Amino acid sequence: MKNDIRKIVLVGTGFVGMSFAYALLNQTACDELVLIDIDTRRAEGEAMDLNHGVAFSGSHMKIYAGTYSDCKDADIVAICAGVAQKPGETRIDLLQRNTAVFRSVVGPVVDSGFGGIFLIATNPVDIMAHVTQKLSGFDPRRVIGSGTTLDSARLRYLLGSYLRTDPRNVHAYVMGEHGDSEFVPWSQAMVGTKPVLKIVEESPEKFSLDDLQNISEEVKNAAQKIIAAKKSTYYGIGMSMVRIAKAIFGDENSILTVSTLLNGEYGESDVYIGVPCFVNREGVAGILEVSLTEKELEKFKLSATVLKDAFGGIRFEE
Numbered sequence: 001m002k003n004d005i006r007k008i009v010l011v012g013t014g015f016v017g018m019s020f021a022y023a024l025l026n027q028t029a030c031d032e033l034v035l036i037d038i039d040t041r042r043a044e045g046e047a048m049d050l051n052h053g054v055a056f057s058g059s060h061m062k063i064y065a066g067t068y069s070d071c072k073d074a075d076i077v078a079i080c081a082g083v084a085q086k087p088g089e090t091r092i093d094l095l096q097r098n099t100a101v102f103r104s105v106v107g108p109v110v111d112s113g114f115g116g117i118f119l120i121a122t123n124p125v126d127i128m129a130h131v132t133q134k135l136s137g138f139d140p141r142r143v144i145g146s147g148t149t150l151d152s153a154r155l156r157y158l159l160g161s162y163l164r165t166d167p168r169n170v171h172a173y174v175m176g177e178h179g180d181s182e183f184v185p186w187s188q189a190m191v192g193t194k195p196v197l198k199i200v201e202e203s204p205e206k207f208s209l210d211d212l213q214n215i216s217e218e219v220k221n222a223a224q225k226i227i228a229a230k231k232s233t234y235y236g237i238g239m240s241m242v243r244i245a246k247a248i249f250g251d252e253n254s255i256l257t258v259s260t261l262l263n264g265e266y267g268e269s270d271v272y273i274g275v276p277c278f279v280n281r282e283g284v285a286g287i288l289e290v291s292l293t294e295k296e297l298e299k300f301k302l303s304a305t306v307l308k309d310a311f312g313g314i315r316f317e318e
């Protein structure tokens with residue numbers, strides 16, 4: 001019989017990791033879920049707690065606390081391990097601390113014989129995805145950062161409210177770093193098939209470019225605002241990760257703004273950054289290169305430079 005068990009190993013059972021796990025269970029998005037944390041008791045407790053909800057879910061998910069040897073036959077290893085962002089701390093500040101954490105995670109995962117896809121959420125996520133690719137030596141298509149998927153979801157939600165449209169019919173992306181240098185390419189934002197800029201131009205009594213600018217600022221500052229209010233953000237990113245996992249398992253070729261390694265796209269190379277990508281069973285199957293205006297391309301290049309500088313500052317020797 002063909003073994004088509006969808007298996008995920010989750011490393012880091014903190015707020016983000018467990019929001020991902022809880023959303024996986026509620027959306028029946030995998031068949032086997034292994035929890036790993038440096039705090040092994042925590043992973044065991046989380047597995048027990050989740051298992052007690054299985055009877056109420058539509059799923060037969062097998063959930064247990066495991067070890068890195070469990071990665072051998074996993075389809076996805078999701079890494080949410082690390083140190084959460086403190087109020088006022090930038091994502092880049094987290095870099096060096098989380099690189100040390102990743103050294104202790106990626107090595108054992110690769111040693112297990114893992115041949116699947118890495119899905120990274122730990123911040124600064126673009127750089128941590130690049131670190132994972134470098135430490136693992138994997139084909140970059142099989143190392144995916146959550147990138148700006150959450151930011152794009154925030155944008156679609158806010159734009160949907162502003163334009164009184166179902167967010168699912170708002171096609172708009174946040175591109176670049178998941179962080180301060182991210183930006184919204186408004187030239188590419190659509191409601192249905194109509195450009196948002198055209199809608200704004202046609203109804204100056206209702207809409208304005210200033211409001212659009214405020215929306216992109218609100219998206220950019222959302223994480224800091226939530227952190228100031230409740231210390232960390234987790235539900236939205238957990239659901240973004242499930243969306244990516246579903247695109248992988250379903251071989252969907254869905255377009256998601258994940259973080260991937262560029263190889264000449266937008267005139268950039270050797271940088272992990274959030275861009276619209278086709279995601280399927282192979283990981284990032286391709287990049288949808290959208291037509292940015294000159295100003296948007298400038299913002300993109302600025303963001304790429306921020307990421308390249310930060311990645312270049314990491315010391316990889318033990």
Ligand code: NAD
Binds near residue numbers: 013080150
């Ligand atoms: P958390 O502190 O609740 O959880 C982190 C977990 O990692 C803890 O359980 C800890 O024990 C574990 N851990 C630490 N070192 C480890 C190691 N060496 N091996 C295994 N496990 C280890 O933090 P959180 O709120 O869950 O956030 C996790 C990460 O997700 C942070 O980097 C945060 O900034 C990031 N995040 C990303 C996004 C995004 O859009 N990509 C959104 C929100 C948060």
